[in-house]
Amino acid sequence: MSAPQQRELAAYVLEYGKRLAPDRFPQPSAEVVDAWGDVLGGITLPMQVWPEAVRLWATELVGDRMVTPREMKRAAKLVVERWEHDPVRKRELAAHRDRLRVERDRQLAEGSFGRVRGYRPLEVEAPVSQPSVEDIRAIAGRLRAARK
DSSP states (O other), X not given: OOHHHHHHHHHHHHHHHHHHSXXXXXXXXXXXXXXXXXXXXXXXXXXXXXXXXXXXXXXXXXXXXXXXXXXXXXXXXXXXXXXXXXXXXXXXXXXXXXXHHHHHHHHHHHTOHHHHTTOOOOOOOOOSSOOOHHHHHHHHHHHHHHHO
């Protein structure tokens, strides 16, 4: 999920939650949206899960404290578990997983899988100079002497 998608998801969750349980959701400032987006965007679920997750938390899981991103992720996972027992929703989950699999396979085939996920190749510094044959012999000699 891209950073703008993460922010959009977090903004939606916070705004919808604020309407359902105003005193249990934080104000959706730019910093809060970015932080929540970073956490919520870490799991790949169909977007339709999130409204249900907010409703589930606000109606069944709410407690005495404000919601945290961890609790919202837990609510989303509970929604997915419920969907697994509903034949229509189960097909939606399967289709979502298939789309993710196809996209992953396409990225692997074209070699962009790691780059898309933010991985960068390690930068390895080349040695300033190559050891000479004498250096290698000296190292080997020290190793032999240490074994004796």
